Structure formats: C-alpha cells, structure tokens
Ligand SMILES: Nc1nc2c(ncn2[C@@H]2O[C@H](COP(=O)(O)OP(=O)(O)OP(=O)(O)O)[C@@H](O)[C@H]2O)c(=O)[nH]1
C-alpha cells in the first residue's frame with residue numbers, strides 16, 4: 001500500500017500573479033474569482049485536491065502589497081495569517097524583465113514579499129507562473145536572480161492558464177506533506193458556500209465591466225437567496241437548467257460618482273453587469289436565476305473596520 005499524505009499548502013505572492021487561476025486549475029472547478037486587476041481576492045479560499053496518494057488543501061490568499069486603508073490591511077493580514085496554518089508555502093511569482101526586455105528583474109514588490117517570508121521555518125517552494133508569457137531561455141536567469149535573494153526548497157515552472165507544469169506541482173506538493181489520512185471528505189473540493197460564491201461571481205462581473213477605482217471600491221452583499229423554487233439536484237439534465245433561485249444582492253460602492261458609473265447611461269452598465277452575473281450564477285447553481293441587483297453608496301467603506309462590517313466583509 002502506498003503511504004498517504006495530507007496537509008495544507010498556502011498560495012502566496014504579489015497581487016495578480018495568478019494564485020486564484022492556479023487554485024481553480026488545481027481543483028478543476030471555479031472556486032475563486034479571477035481578474036486582470038490586482039487585489040481581486042479579498043479572503044482566504046481553500047481548495048481541496050484528493051488523489052490516491054493523498055490530499056492537499058491549497059489555501060489561496062489575497063496578494064501581498066503595500067497596504068493602505070482598512071480593506072488592504074485586512075487582506076494582507078489574511079494572507080500572512082495563512083502562514084501559521086499550513087505545512088508549506090508555494091510562493092508564486094510572474095516573470096519580470098527589466099527595461100531592455102531581456103534582463104530578468106526582481107522587483108521591489110517581490111523583494112518585499114521575500115522579506116516577509118524570511119522568518120518562515122517551513123518549506124518554501126518557488127512557483128514561477130505565466131511561463132507562457134516569456135521565452136524559455138529567459139526563465140532560468142530569472143529563477144537564478146530570485147535564488148540569489150533567498151534559497152528555495154524547490155523551483156517549479158508552471159502556467160496556470162495552459163495547465164503546463166501543474167500536475168508536477170501537485171505531485172511535488174503532495175510529496176512534501178506529512179504522512180496522514182485525508183483531512184476532508186474526498187467529495188469536498190472547497191470551503192466556499194454557494195451564497196458566498198454567488199456574491200463573488202457578481203463582484204467578478206463588476207471587476208470585468210469597470211475600471212480605475214471602481215473595482216477596488218466595490219463589494220457585494222447577498223440580501224436574500226430564495227431556493228423555494230429550486231428543483232432537487234439529482235436527475236437534472238446535463239447542461240439543462242432546472243428550477244429557479246432568486247438572488248437579491250446589493251452592490252456597494254464608496255462614492256456617488258461610482259454609483260453613477262456602475263449604473264451607467266439609462267442603467268445600461270448595471271444591466272450588462274447583471275446579465276453576465278446572472279449567467280455565471282446559472283452555471284454555478286445549475287438552475288435558472290432571477291437576480292435583483294441594487295447599488296448602494298457606503299461612503300469610504302474600505303477605510304475603516306466599521307465600513308468593512310457594513311458591507312459584510314468582517
Ligand atoms: N498568460 C497567463 N496569464 C495568467 C496565468 N495565470 C493567471 N493569468 C492571468 O493573470 C491575471 C491575474 O490572475 P489571478 O488568478 O486573478 O491572480 P491573483 O494572484 O489571484 O491576483 P489577486 O487575487 O489580485 O492577488 C488574470 O488575468 C489571469 O488570467 C498564466 O499562467 N499565464
């Protein structure tokens with residue numbers, strides 16, 4: 001019999017390096033929202049992968065950055081707090097080249113993350129993600145530049161987008177976990193609840209449709225999640241939607257000007273966000289979805305603990 005291993009691995013790194021994309025790829029389900037904008041993930045999200053050799057609970061975290069304001073501080077604290085609870089750390093970086101386009105660069109932001117990890121007495125595996133974005137010959141000098149700043153227990157080259165190297169990453173992670181039985185039911189793949197996922201999918205559409213400061217100022221709260229017309233799951237046609245879930249949600253922004261943006265001319269923006277969000281919710285739930293989305297200004301909610309509570313973030 002093969003020895004079973006199990007444990008927790010944190011996905012840590014700067015914003016936008018592809019932590020959530022990698023989590024989704026590893027789990028094979030969309031459990032974390034993804035966007036081209038930094039600071040998409042705001043809380044820790046666990047994704048569980050079960051194999052005959054064992055089980056890894058990957059913990060996706062908010063990007064580590066120079067936090068200003070209550071929201072950012074809470075996000076960075078959430079990321080760093082994950083360090084306490086895990087068996088090993090996967091430090092994600094994306095290739096960075098200097099102004100000449102060919103000299104690898106360790107940016108000040110990456111250096112700052114490495115400093116935060118200096119006291120960590122757990123294995124730290126370097127994961128270079130987005131290898132699809134740079135010519136192969138430039139990768140090794142990039143890794144060498146990072147390894148000069150601190151040694152790593154292992155180096156993995158992956159593309160969360162194409163899946164390149166991801167199976168190898170899973171195997172390497174598993175092999176470094178302690179021996180033990182699975183910690184989660186093998187059917188479980190995330191700690192996220194449907195209602196929380198629904199709020200995130202709506203926020204993802206806000207991120208996709210808006211620019212500049214709006215994504216950072218947006219939060220989504222679910223006011224009602226009415227499943228009384230939801231059909232029982234088994235027996236539903238593959239791909240077909242059965243039954244109806246009614247979702248009432250509030251989109252919070254910080255300023256009247258942002259409210260005007262997300263509503264748009266004659267409500268066009270809110271309609272576009274709502275339509276795309278409804279489709280995403282239908283994919284998640286496998287039912288028809290009625291989505292009622294309202295916009296509310298919660299002045300400066302990102303700046304105080306009280307504000308975070310008001311939009312349901314703490
Ligand atoms: N080309 C390429 N793009 C990628 C890859 N992985 C992620 N991306 C893109 O990078 C962007 C950021 O991805 P996310 O997964 O949201 O990044 P993140 O690290 O979770 O970001 P935060 O939650 O803000 O910290 C998205 O546009 C992804 O599509 C990859 O391997 N290759």
Ligand SMILES: [Mg+2]
Pocket residue numbers: 019020021032033034040041061062
């Ligand atoms: Mg993320």
